[in-house]
Amino acid sequence: DGGITQSPKYLFRKEGQNVTLSCEQNLNHDAMYWYRQDPGQGLRLIYYSQIVNDFQKGDIAEGYSVSREKKESFPLTVTSAQKNPTAFYLCASSSGFNQPQHFGDGTRLSIL
């Protein structure tokens, strides 16, 4: 079955540590996205990518970084510069911009 796989499901970060969230898709989609979801705030866009080796900042990119070396993969690194990283992180993909997005089941990041 085609879909998006996010791992791990739960992640804990220590002070000063960088952590990387994995996102892999086998839908052959060009566009991929990272969102942060906090209670009562809806989905906020962190980064997005239309093609391999190209990505753009979203509304809340500070403290985060991404790479897009393969079409199937779009990992997100939460750096130590992100002072409030506790949230539910969602990865999505679509066949193009302004097309329906398909989401993974998220990674919940907490601070130790």
Added chain:
Amino acid sequence: EDQVTQSPEALRLQEGESSSLNCSYTVSGLRGLFWYRQDPGKGPEFLFTLYSAGEEKEKERLKATLTKKESFLHITAPKPEDSATYLCAAGSGGSYIPTFGRGTSLIVHP
């Protein structure tokens, strides 16, 4: 600036009690109105896309409709398994990325 507002924030229904969720949007040139369902601890699941005013889509007990300013998700005779958060998003000609509303949390009591 593109804006999407969903109401109500939360809705409690008895099983079988039909109702509607609202999604009001202000975007520059609608390129698609998307509805999603999200269960706790899961990612959103795509339900419908609507492109033009007057368009309707149906799936089981759900029907989505679209006007020039808002979209409605009608739930007919809901069951407890319809309990979830429903998200809408509007794609515009001014942005590559759809703008999401904050969602409506629906609870259906047996």
